[in-house]
Amino acid sequence: MCGIGTFAIQIAKCRGVRVFATAGSDEKLAFCKKLGADVCINYKTEDFVARVKEETGGKGVNVILDCVGAPYFQRNLDSLDFDGRLFIIGTQGGAKTEPNIGSLLARRLTVQAGEVKPVIHKYFPLSEAAEAHQLMESSQHIGKIMLVT
Numbered sequence: 001m002c003g004i005g006t007f008a009i010q011i012a013k014c015r016g017v018r019v020f021a022t023a024g025s026d027e028k029l030a031f032c033k034k035l036g037a038d039v040c041i042n043y044k045t046e047d048f049v050a051r052v053k054e055e056t057g058g059k060g061v062n063v064i065l066d067c068v069g070a071p072y073f074q075r076n077l078d079s080l081d082f083d084g085r086l087f088i089i090g091t092q093g094g095a096k097t098e099p100n101i102g103s104l105l106a107r108r109l110t111v112q113a114g115e116v117k118p119v120i121h122k123y124f125p126l127s128e129a130a131e132a133h134q135l136m137e138s139s140q141h142i143g144k145i146m147l148v149t
Helices: 003-014 026-035 048-055 070-078 101-106 126-138
Strands: 020-023 039-042 061-066 080-088 110-113 120-125 144-148
Touching: 003 026, 003 061, 020 026, 020 048, 026 039, 039 048, 048 070, 061 070, 070 080, 070 101, 120 126, 126 144
Parallel strands: 020 039, 061 080, 080 110, 120 144
Antiparallel strands: none
């Protein structure tokens, strides 16, 4: 579960949106449910496309935030309703895929990537975690402070 996903669940619920969440463990799904997700799907044990179609009366969802990328690209498209939008916000599973352009055109789908990127202020080695924490407490940073090993 990515940080953007947990944030998106909460914002969508504040806006009155029915939220679907996918995760690879029951523990993560329970957390999504606590945040307000209406439909929680374990993508390791369930076909998320079939479940989305079942839950939406065959239509699909309006927006998908995807942090995995290539392995789920076509299945994400298959999960969208007409005029649906897929926002690729990460490529943890890979960046290269062959899209079925026909499915994009036939249902007027939109795919966007690279529009929103994390802002990294500074990287610190793990051995300098105390310095990183001091920077965070000082509020002199703009963006994320990253610890690396």
